[in-house]
Amino acid sequence: xxxxxxxxxxYHHGDxxxxxxxxxxxxxxxxxxxxxxxREAARQLGVSAAAPFRHFASRKALMTAVGVxxxxxxxxxxxxxxxxxxxxxxxxxxxxxxxxxxxxxxxAGHFRIVSARDELDVDGTPALQAGMHALRDLTEDTVRAxxxxxxxxxxxxxxxxxxxARAAAYGLARMHxxxxxxxxxxxxxxxxxxxxxxxxxxxxxxxxx
Amino acid sequence: xxxxxxxxxxYHHGDxxxxxxxxxxxxxxxxxxxxxxxREAARQLGVSAAAPFRHFASRKALMTAVGVxxxxxxxxxxxxxxxxxxxxxxxxxxxxxxxxxxxxxxxAGHFRIVSARDELDVDGTPALQAGMHALRDLTEDTVRAxxxxxxxxxxxxxxxxxxxARAAAYGLARMHxxxxxxxxxxxxxxxxxxxxxxxxxxxxxxxxx
DNA sequence: ACCTGAACACCGTTCAAGT
DNA sequence: ACCTGAACACCGTTCAAGT
Numbered sequence: 001x002x003x004x005x006x007x008x009x010x011y012h013h014g015d016x017x018x019x020x021x022x023x024x025x026x027x028x029x030x031x032x033x034x035x036x037x038x039r040e041a042a043r044q045l046g047v048s049a050a051a052p053f054r055h056f057a058s059r060k061a062l063m064t065a066v067g068v069x070x071x072x073x074x075x076x077x078x079x080x081x082x083x084x085x086x087x088x089x090x091x092x093x094x095x096x097x098x099x100x101x102x103x104x105x106x107x108a109g110h111f112r113i114v115s116a117r118d119e120l121d122v123d124g125t126p127a128l129q130a131g132m133h134a135l136r137d138l139t140e141d142t143v144r145a146x147x148x149x150x151x152x153x154x155x156x157x158x159x160x161x162x163x164x165a166r167a168a169a170y171g172l173a174r175m176h177x178x179x180x181x182x183x184x185x186x187x188x189x190x191x192x193x194x195x196x197x198x199x200x201x202x203x204x205x206x207x208x209x
Numbered sequence: 210x211x212x213x214x215x216x217x218x219x220y221h222h223g224d225x226x227x228x229x230x231x232x233x234x235x236x237x238x239x240x241x242x243x244x245x246x247x248r249e250a251a252r253q254l255g256v257s258a259a260a261p262f263r264h265f266a267s268r269k270a271l272m273t274a275v276g277v278x279x280x281x282x283x284x285x286x287x288x289x290x291x292x293x294x295x296x297x298x299x300x301x302x303x304x305x306x307x308x309x310x311x312x313x314x315x316x317a318g319h320f321r322i323v324s325a326r327d328e329l330d331v332d333g334t335p336a337l338q339a340g341m342h343a344l345r346d347l348t349e350d351t352v353r354a355x356x357x358x359x360x361x362x363x364x365x366x367x368x369x370x371x372x373x374a375r376a377a378a379y380g381l382a383r384m385h386x387x388x389x390x391x392x393x394x395x396x397x398x399x400x401x402x403x404x405x406x407x408x409x410x411x412x413x414x415x416x417x418x
Numbered sequence: 419a420c421c422t423g424a425a426c427a428c429c430g431t432t433c434a435a436g437t
Numbered sequence: 438a439c440c441t442g443a444a445c446a447c448c449g450t451t452c453a454a455g456t
Binding site: 161183 | 341362370388394407
Binding site: 037038039049050053058059 | 447448449450451452
């Protein structure tokens, strides 16, 4: 944000690459991912429109760096949610879902980038693939733990259950992001509650009874 | 597509408004919603870049007209799926889900427009709101019918069940659209099957047992 | 090694002018 | 009433030239 360097801006920027990623993260959060612009980021940092191309081959390359960072933050949030959740396997599953939709709610611009992915080069970025894969493993491991503890309906495939849980969480998060809830009878301001209730309903259906 | 008018193009286009919507629907399907361009649509129709503005106030207005059409097609598909489904309440619910994700699969560009909605002016377009609301009612009515027939677990709120079902279907359709399935262990070419299996798992969980 | 300035090919949008 | 031509303010991207 503020410059740590002296008042007179030198010819070389301190760490333009890092500054561009930060500026893009900020623009995505404030104006939406689609409206992140290389020229605007460059403007904010006081460099020319061509300067970003010294550090990123294209707009997509910058957005991919932003996506890597955003995905790390999401992963951190979900790990924190798990850490706070205690030991009950169902509670841990619930915490994971809440963590996911909660982060999506509070960081709409970043969520848009890592979920829609149309601005990312996933295939060319192993770090991104690994990060996204780790999130899947987190979900699947938590499902397996609940199964092992005998808290889920027996006989279901863990991968399928995890996929269903993820689809529901992603669906809810995106329904909110894409403003579907008004059409679906969720009163304004109650979106978080509705998402939590809906995830709880799914967990209830998944639980042994 | 082909011109019904004589070879010599007259000064006035026959029905430029309609032709622009068709061209945009076509571009959305072929190149993706984000890359629909007023200038490209105009070019294909042999009119100037300014001509579209006689019929649409902005790019968003054109995309909204496209969205109205796409939503009608989705609704038609889902009604057809219901009509083919017979009388079993659970089979009808399943048909609705399959119809939704199937259409999303086959018409990715149009699905993108009506689902992400970021290119649409929903608030200013009652026809669009009504069409989207009708889809919700279709889902909720089908859930209620299954409840009334005693085929679902008793005691659950129909609105919540419908929202869960929609979130799962939307989540799956968008996971596919946004290419999440590779990370989630779904082999290429098996996406449709995985989506159907996952929806069936949800239905199974929802069913009385 | 890193950045600027000017240019190019695109956009959406406006507006005076044509038919 | 409907469309064109030229313009404007934006983009992403390239490239020669500067420090």
